[in-house]
Amino acid sequence: MRIAPGGTIGIFGGGQLGRMLAQAARKLGYRTVIFTPDADSPASQVADETIVAPYKQEEALKAFADKVDVMTYEFENIPAQTVLFASKDKPVQPSLQALKTTQNRLDEKTFLNRIGVPTTPFAAVQMLDDLIAEAPLLGFPCVLKTQRGGYDGKGQILINERKDVGRAYSDMMGQPSIIEAFVEFTRELSIICVRGFTGALMFYPVVENEHRNHVLFRTTAPADVSERMEQRAQDLARRIAEGLDYIGVLAVELFETVDGGLLVNELAPRVHNSGHWTIEACRTSQFENHIRAICGLPLGQTTLTHRAVMTNLLGDDVETVDDWKRAPGATVHLYGKADARPGRKMGHVTQVFPLED
Numbered sequence: 001m002r003i004a005p006g007g008t009i010g011i012f013g014g015g016q017l018g019r020m021l022a023q024a025a026r027k028l029g030y031r032t033v034i035f036t037p038d039a040d041s042p043a044s045q046v047a048d049e050t051i052v053a054p055y056k057q058e059e060a061l062k063a064f065a066d067k068v069d070v071m072t073y074e075f076e077n078i079p080a081q082t083v084l085f086a087s088k089d090k091p092v093q094p095s096l097q098a099l100k101t102t103q104n105r106l107d108e109k110t111f112l113n114r115i116g117v118p119t120t121p122f123a124a125v126q127m128l129d130d131l132i133a134e135a136p137l138l139g140f141p142c143v144l145k146t147q148r149g150g151y152d153g154k155g156q157i158l159i160n161e162r163k164d165v166g167r168a169y170s171d172m173m174g175q176p177s178i179i180e181a182f183v184e185f186t187r188e189l190s191i192i193c194v195r196g197f198t199g200a201l202m203f204y205p206v207v208e209n210e211h212r213n214h215v216l217f218r219t220t221a222p223a224d225v226s227e228r229m230e231q232r233a234q235d236l237a238r239r240i241a242e243g244l245d246y247i248g249v250l251a252v253e254l255f256e257t258v259d260g261g262l263l264v265n266e267l268a269p270r271v272h273n274s275g276h277w278t279i280e281a282c283r284t285s286q287f288e289n290h291i292r293a294i295c296g297l298p299l300g301q302t303t304l305t306h307r308a309v310m311t312n313l314l315g316d317d318v319e320t321v322d323d324w325k326r327a328p329g330a331t332v333h334l335y336g337k338a339d340a341r342p343g344r345k346m347g348h349v350t351q352v353f354p355l356e357d
């Protein structure tokens, strides 16, 4: 399937990822329509058109599907029924199956282990007895996470000792969850890959991620990893992308363990915050490659042109933009959000450095 430039791409979700996808689509000669429940979203400010409606409003979804040639999403918590309904009229990439697998932590980790991709040990929690039985087997501390709806550490509770189990369970308020062993990781890494219709697969280099309050703060690209670890990360990403028969950009979040191994923490079936630096420091950005993949165009080279450090501007950090503007090699991106709530992703800065340094 090929959608020629001049065609229209529909994007579910109106955040900064949708904004940068719309900017990349425009550069390639496509039109974009955003579907979002939020008025004046970051993506709508740069798209050709926006439909503002709840995700479950069928009439609006029909109108959206009528306007576009292909649909994609910038956020994995779009209800699966929404994508199912819209996909009756027009193709959605990555597929509904990829979306469903990655929006539920239990399904995701079960899938990963089934295809031989290691994760921290985990167990499903449907009721208090499950947690009482499983937590001591996994050991303390362990982490209780909602099966659905979690990202950036939302829906997560650290359980330090046996006596905290009851409280943690009640804090989950009956939501289906998983309990997983705490990983004593040395670093958090991620790898982003892109897969096209022909099965062609390209990898961006492994990057290192630092979080603050569970939210990504800084990405260093490339990470200082051995050739062997780079290869291992690529092998895992390949197995996952092929296992999902995936089309588009896929992000794989990794823990590096003390013994130098890699565990997959989470998948993101979309462009990812740890790949923002690719705009300035790779031949083809993750955003452009996602558009190329879902439109059936040849993928662009993922080769590095620079080293880069990407820093998120969270909440009040946005007040430092003038300093960043003076920093050598820095490019500031602001997302057009009016309200700088604490921890909110207001923008990011990518600072590039020569490769040979």
Ligand code: AMP
Residues within 6 Å of the ligand: 120, 143, 150, 151, 152, 153, 154, 156, 180, 181, 182, 183, 184, 188, 211, 214, 253, 265, 266
């Ligand atoms: P998540 O929402 O699963 O991406 O988790 C957000 C962050 O919480 C991760 O980037 C880690 O820093 C931390 N985290 C999540 N799961 C674990 C775990 N099993 N062990 C240790 N840290 C974790």
